[in-house]
Amino acid sequence: MKYNRIFKGTFLKRPNRFIAYVNINGNEEVVHVKNTGRCRELLTNNATVLCEKSDNPNRKTQYDLVAVYKGDRLINMDSQAPNKVFYEYLQSGKFRDNLTYIKPEYKYGSSRIDFYCESNEEKFLIEVKGVTLENDGVVSFPDAPTERGIKHIEELIKAKEQGYNTVIAFVIQMDNVKYFTPNNVTHKAFGDALIKAYNCGVEILCLDCNVTEESLKIKDKVDYKL
Numbered sequence: 001m002k003y004n005r006i007f008k009g010t011f012l013k014r015p016n017r018f019i020a021y022v023n024i025n026g027n028e029e030v031v032h033v034k035n036t037g038r039c040r041e042l043l044t045n046n047a048t049v050l051c052e053k054s055d056n057p058n059r060k061t062q063y064d065l066v067a068v069y070k071g072d073r074l075i076n077m078d079s080q081a082p083n084k085v086f087y088e089y090l091q092s093g094k095f096r097d098n099l100t101y102i103k104p105e106y107k108y109g110s111s112r113i114d115f116y117c118e119s120n121e122e123k124f125l126i127e128v129k130g131v132t133l134e135n136d137g138v139v140s141f142p143d144a145p146t147e148r149g150i151k152h153i154e155e156l157i158k159a160k161e162q163g164y165n166t167v168i169a170f171v172i173q174m175d176n177v178k179y180f181t182p183n184n185v186t187h188k189a190f191g192d193a194l195i196k197a198y199n200c201g202v203e204i205l206c207l208d209c210n211v212t213e214e215s216l217k218i219k220d221k222v223d224y225k226l
Contacts, residue, residue, distance in 0.1 A: 001084045002215045003066060005053040011043050011068070020065055022049055031063040035079040035132070037143045042068045042077060042132060050213050067213065074211045075132055075174045081216050082130035082171035083114055085209065089218045090117060096124075111155045125159045126167040127152045132174075133183060139172050139222075140183035142190060153193040157200045168197065169205040172222060179223040180206040195226050 009024035009031075017036040020043065022029050031051050033039075043049075047070070051063035066078040083104070089095055090102050099119050106116035108125060117124040133143045142149060156166040170180055182191035198204055206222040 001081060001088060001217065003052045004055075006066075006214050007051050007053060007063065008213070009049050009051055011045070011047040011049045014043055019061065020049075022051060022063070022065065024051060024063065029063055030061055031065045032061040033065045035065075035077045037079070037132070039068075039077060039132065039143065041134075042070055042075060067211070070134070073134070073174060073176070074213070075134070076209065076211050076216050077132050077173065078216075079130055081173065082128050085216050085218050086115070086126075086128045086169060086171055086207075089207070090115065094218075096122075108159060109155050111152055113152070113155065113159075122165055123163070124165045124167060125156060126169055127156060128169045128171055131170050131172045131180065134174060134177065137176070137178040139174070139177045139180050141170055141180070142183055142187055145187040146190060149187075149190055150193045153190075153197050153202070156202050157197050160201050165203070166197075166201075167203040167205055168194070169207065170224075171218065172206060172208040173216065174211055175208045175219055177208055177222060179225055181225045191226070198226060 007024050009022040012021040014020040020033050022031050050067040067076045096119050101118040103116045106113045113125045114128045115126040131139050131141045133140045160166045182194050184191040206224045207218050208222050210217045210219045
């Protein structure tokens with residue numbers, strides 16, 4: 001997955017979830033933040049950020065904030081990116097080498113699951129979560145309470161009972177990490193739901209990414225601790 005027209009800037013402030021003020025080439029720009037999570041540990045005072053300039057001259061905000069440097073570590077924080085790179089991962093054959101059908105945004109129960117796939121006689125339901133929270137090389141999800149995330153896990157458990165192969169995939173939007181673990185400090189109920197899913201046979205897949213200033217691509221599987 002590649003970005004076009006990336007500009008480096010300095011983060012100034014974030015008055016709400018959707019916009020931030022960034023100094024780009026000496027000008028204070030209002031930019032759209034492509035992640036409605038808290039991201040407080042990322043968007044710190046004077047952090048170096050990367051913004052993609054829009055091709056649409058009529059947009060209210062001309063830039064999208066898509067990545068940030070946390071010290072020397074480059075972290076992609078575009079909330080739309082995990083599904084895009086996971087779709088590329090599915091198409092590459094690295095998830096399963098004999099997929100015959102891939103459908104994004106599959107309606108199951110009262111939810112839309114990110115991907116439905118078929119492989120010979122197997123059927124897969126896959127939910128994707130992007131991970132940007134990191135502390136000393138350990139990455140976690142979520143960075144804020146997520147009842148929606150718990151609902152998705154419950155749907156996967158139900159689907160597993162009905163014969164689907166079910167997967168929750170955590171796409172870690174950085175590389176060089178130690179392992180993934182649920183963020184029980186912020187939302188223990190999500191961590192409890194993840195353990196329940198694991199015990200019911202839901203596959204947990206954690207994947208880090210190669211991150212550059214202009215691209216994102218899934219790299220390797222990462223260990224996890226529940």
